[in-house]
Amino acid sequence: MELLLNDLLGLLEGEIGLYASMLLALQKEKKAIVDSNHEELSETSREKENLFLKIRILEEQRLSILESLARNLGHPAQDLTLSKLSQLVQEPQSTQLVGCHSTFLSLAQSIQEINLSNKALLTHSLDLVNGSLSLLSDLLSSSPVYYRTGKMEAGDQSGRLLSGKI
Numbered sequence: 694m695e696l697l698l699n700d701l702l703g704l705l706e707g708e709i710g711l712y713a714s715m716l717l718a719l720q721k722e723k724k725a726i727v728d729s730n731h732e733e734l735s736e737t738s739r740e741k742e743n744l745f746l747k748i749r750i751l752e753e754q755r756l757s758i759l760e761s762l763a764r765n766l767g768h769p770a771q772d773l774t775l776s777k778l779s780q781l782v783q784e785p786q787s788t789q790l791v792g793c794h795s796t797f798l799s800l801a802q803s804i805q806e807i808n809l810s811n812k813a814l815l816t817h818s819l820d821l822v823n824g825s826l827s828l829l830s831d832l833l834s835s836s837p838v839y840y841r842t843g844k845m846e847a848g849d850q851s852g853r854l855l856s857g858k859i
Contacts, residue, residue, distance in 0.1 A: 694765045697758055698786045704755045705775075705793040708748060712800045715744050719807045726814045 718740045725733035756770075763770035766781055775797070779790035 694762070695786075697762050697765070698782060701755065701758045701762065702786065702789050702793070704751055704758065705790075705797075708751050708755065709793065709796050709800065711744055711748050711751065712797070712804065715741065715748075716800060716803055716807065718744060719804060719811065723807060723811050723814065726811060726818065729818075 718737050722734065722737040722741070724730075725737055759773055760770045762778065763773050766773070768777075768781070775790050775794040779787045779794070782790070
């Protein structure tokens with residue numbers, strides 16, 4: 694069982710490294726969004742996809758080891774969390790599992806925060822693009838400002854440069 698625990702701890706450390714790399718990739722993505730650097734944005738997107746694949750592979754291995762540990766401990770695998778497992782095993786693995794648990798929580802919170810920030814930046818960028826397209830479509834309307842008779846047309850919002858909404 695100690696061998697299984699050591700394998701699990703090794704996998705958890707690997708996952709922590711991958712999640713830390715994901716956090717760095719998301720920070721690079723945020724910088725690329727702010728700088729409007731499309732090449733860097735594409736590169737970070739590929740980097741994130743690769744990290745997701747690596748995380749998925751380690752996650753499958755972790756679940757396999759966790760099932761073996763659950764059989765040895767006589768607990769259902771779905772109920773065996775890191776904090777529960779840390780209570781069931783001896784030192785030093787118990788302390789290491791608690792450390793992994795707190796590191797995962799910290800990384801998950803940081804990743805969630807930067808994801809929300811990136812989402813807000815992208816939404817704002819999309820709103821700006823939509824506003825620009827709306828402005829251009831209003832400026833390029835097919836109806837003329839002056840008729841041949843010399844009378845002005847009372848257009849709805851054509852030529853308006855400022856938006857009333859923020």
